[in-house]
Amino acid sequence: MQSKTEWMELALQLAKATEGQTSPNPSVGAVVVKDGIILGMGSHLQAGEAHAEVHAINQAGDKAKGAEIYVTLEPCAHFGKTPPCANLIVESGIKKVYIACVDPNPQVAGKGIKILEQAGIEVEVGIKETQAILLNRKFFHYMEKKRPYVTLKAAMTLDGKTATSTGDSKWITSKEAREMVHQSRHQHDAILVGKETVLKDDPQLTTRLPQGGKNPIRIILDTHLTIKGDYQIFSRDVPTWIVCTQEADVKGHKELYPHVEFIQLPTKTIELADLLAILGERQIQSLYVEGGQTVHASFLKEQLADEYHWYIAPKLLGGQDARSVIGGISPLKMDEATDLDISEIKEVGQDILVVARPKKG
Ligand SMILES: Nc1c(/N=C/[C@H](O)[C@H](O)[C@H](O)COP(=O)(O)O)[nH]c(=O)[nH]c1=O
Ligand SMILES: Nc1c(N[C@@H]2O[C@H](COP(=O)(O)O)[C@@H](O)[C@H]2O)[nH]c(=O)[nH]c1=O
Numbered sequence: 001m002q003s004k005t006e007w008m009e010l011a012l013q014l015a016k017a018t019e020g021q022t023s024p025n026p027s028v029g030a031v032v033v034k035d036g037i038i039l040g041m042g043s044h045l046q047a048g049e050a051h052a053e054v055h056a057i058n059q060a061g062d063k064a065k066g067a068e069i070y071v072t073l074e075p076c077a078h079f080g081k082t083p084p085c086a087n088l089i090v091e092s093g094i095k096k097v098y099i100a101c102v103d104p105n106p107q108v109a110g111k112g113i114k115i116l117e118q119a120g121i122e123v124e125v126g127i128k129e130t131q132a133i134l135l136n137r138k139f140f141h142y143m144e145k146k147r148p149y150v151t152l153k154a155a156m157t158l159d160g161k162t163a164t165s166t167g168d169s170k171w172i173t174s175k176e177a178r179e180m181v182h183q184s185r186h187q188h189d190a191i192l193v194g195k196e197t198v199l200k201d202d203p204q205l206t207t208r209l210p211q212g213g214k215n216p217i218r219i220i221l222d223t224h225l226t227i228k229g230d231y232q233i234f235s236r237d238v239p240t241w242i243v244c245t246q247e248a249d250v251k252g253h254k255e256l257y258p259h260v261e262f263i264q265l266p267t268k269t270i271e272l273a274d275l276l277a278i279l280g281e282r283q284i285q286s287l288y289v290e291g292g293q294t295v296h297a298s299f300l301k302e303q304l305a306d307e308y309h310w311y312i313a314p315k316l317l318g319g320q321d322a323r324s325v326i327g328g329i330s331p332l333k334m335d336e337a338t339d340l341d342i343s344e345i346k347e348v349g350q351d352i353l354v355v356a357r358p359k360k361g
């Protein structure tokens, strides 16, 4: 007989396994148990398909009567692609529901729990809540703020350089690290770079994994539409959006790049908060910012980065004229630094990846 935390851990594993493939839905896992025996378990696999509870309860069938269900997110209460999970749980005869965390989606947000309690079902919320919230941090952020969860990615030498003074940067990190970057691209709805990166690196910004993967929408910040000529980023196989400002000549540029979408901001400069709100309206839930140093500087200055992925290679470049990770102007005092919580450090091939998030509050 396993403890309720172990059953919830199993449900979380089922949810974690689908991370990155359920957007714009959260990743959810569910386990139906009776007298220490697993009667059904499942994960929500793709947006628009059956929810985790539906899979688990279908597997349990009539044996669900009198059983318990462990689910990593509050069962939904709205009629989406499938009937509400809360009602399904009531009909199944399940007698107790363990929930890791409440669903902030206004369509749910406590309604699922109310339906269960009104049907006389015992509900316990908060088992492994921290892990469940961390797993769906992008979804929760988007539901709350209606703007994408922003992850800044940079690859640098041990002394914090992203290129030599001549702009050469191929390659700093190893094949394994670059493959992990493509994993992240697969898991994000959109990827963003500044015009300098386009002009200097001519990046494709596509997801090139041995097992395949989803290409994020490519977004370029080009205030005055200075990019002309042919670059890989304008390939027709992946949507590309260019962000510019009010004086930019979009009409003229449309002739150059007829298949590219333009987001023209009503301001003289690109206000990132405005851009993120527009991306939020376009259902972009997660944004991967691959730099370069000017773009990173803007996100840091506006405090609009939610997560940092710093890939650090065991190399030293030296030279104050080499390109540093974040450009812009330095604060005058050390206590103006942005404090971070380092949530993960892992070895990737010969490199290390530091995952950090701004300290809350
Ligand atoms: N120079 C390095 C990186 N360089 C990152 C730059 O943004 C570079 O233009 C793009 O990653 C190229 O994208 P694509 O391969 O054409 O799709 N990023 C890394 O992770 N390691 C490095 O060594
Ligand atoms: N994936 C998931 C839930 N997702 C919730 O339902 C919303 C998506 O509904 P729909 O468009 O019908 O798929 C999503 O925004 C989130 O609030 N709920 C659950 O009970 N179990 C699940 O496995």
Ligand SMILES: [Zn+2]
Residues within 6 Å of the ligand: 051, 052, 053, 075, 076, 077, 084, 085, 086
């Ligand atoms: Zn549901």
